[in-house]
Amino acid sequence: MAALVSSLSDRYDFVIIDAPPLVVAADALTLGKITDGILLVARLGVVDYTNAAAAREALKCSCQTVLGVVANSVPSENRPYSSFHSQSQDNLDTTVVSSR
Structure with missing residues (x-):
């Protein structure tokens, strides 16, 4: 696996490996040792404090480099461009209603 990651890293700017x-x-802890680091992905409303703390402790104990955290399943009202999305959706709905 280390040879594969090294070969891919020579050819591509970014190599992202999805792990359980x-x-x-x-798996992620093992792969983290042969990569530049780990990018954590946490689904809001699914990952609770206990699991987040366990993941943090596992990373700390294995001396992993954490590159960052991604929060997915963020409700649209919390997105920076939600007003644009809502506006475009409103326009679409208006167009559909007016064409009837």
């Missing part, structure tokens, strides 16, 4: 959650399997 840290609290389920050790």
